[in-house]
Amino acid sequence: ISSKLPAVGTTIFTVMTKMAADFNATNLGQGFPDFDPDPKLTDLVTQAMKTGHNQYPYMPGDQLLRSNIAKKVKTLYGHQYDENTEITVTSGATEALMAAILAVVNAGDEVIVLEPSYDSYVPAIRLAGGTPVFVPLVAPGDEQSSYSVDWDRVGEAITPKTRLMILNFPHNPTGITLGASDLDALETIVADTKVLLIADEVYEHIVFDEKPFLSLSSRPALAARTFHISSFGKTYHTTGWKIGYCCAPVEMTAELRKVHQFMVFTVSSPMQVALGIYSEDPSTYLTLPAFYQEKHDFLYEGLKQTRFKPIRSQGTFFLLADYSEISQENELAFAKWLTQEKKVTLIPVSAFYRNPDDVESNHNLVRFCFAKKQGTLEQALSVLKHL
Ligand code: PMP
């Protein structure tokens, strides 16, 4: 049959995780923790199931959960979303992204996407009939040690057809975050336009070096045009539960819910009830920076003892490292070789570019996931130091 998504194959995360299993490799590729969530949280799920939370929940999501999301966003970022009309619980951030994009992108609309970027945006744009317009991040080089956003280029990409811009900070795969001057630039760029924004902030609670996270919702002018999306998968070590949410102004939420109610209608009841109770206590997410900083620093320092050149991450549970002293192969070939021959699995950064095989998409960089037990990180480092 003719394909609506001819360019889409199996995602790099699935490919590399399968390879890791086939070759019995230590998997620092796909982004998921190899440890369990807090038993208090899993006990709450059992409790919810035993106390009758087993039928369809309310379409926009559990009341207490939405109320706690509203409180958290207000406390951390200063923006008050109405829990009844502006917050929707979704099946992971993935569904929120798809629903938001399908809700507002019309055939022929342009959507600005930074490159490299997470893999679900472009297929969603194409299903909506939109055209992705790519703006490259500036890659690390002699001038700078990590990726950065060139806001002039972002501004130049806006045309009368631009409907939406997708921003993801802390950024997967590069681990960069935005500073106040970045938000200033963004505010200026969109000020006289009707461009809507998606803020994919699934890693909002995983930020390093004691810097606060600057959400797009911390700026009223941006919040007024933003779908603010996050995920409990990253925050509570529950990527398999697929519970996320979207906060957006009332008219935008109304359109998102039209898609949400016919895509999934609503999401798992006992998980929502458990997350509602658990998220009452802000320490459940405020402890995350310290928890992940330790893992980040352990992997970063460990990689410095190898021939990889690691780049410090500002947020997410990923860090990038340059392998050019070890190999001159392209990133995918290097990642496959490392899995097969050395039994450590990483993700080629080129997979986050639209043309992964092109020279311009290959910077001798691989992505490490450090959401892993100490022993897993040690096991990987014990191999990598001999390369
Ligand atoms: N956005 C980004 C940037 C991600 O890294 C991920 C998860 N890997 C998602 C969205 C999807 O989140 P979820 O698993 O909650 O659907």
Ligand code: GLN
């Ligand atoms: N977001 C995760 C990552 O970047 C993977 C999610 C997925 O496998 N779809 O590794």
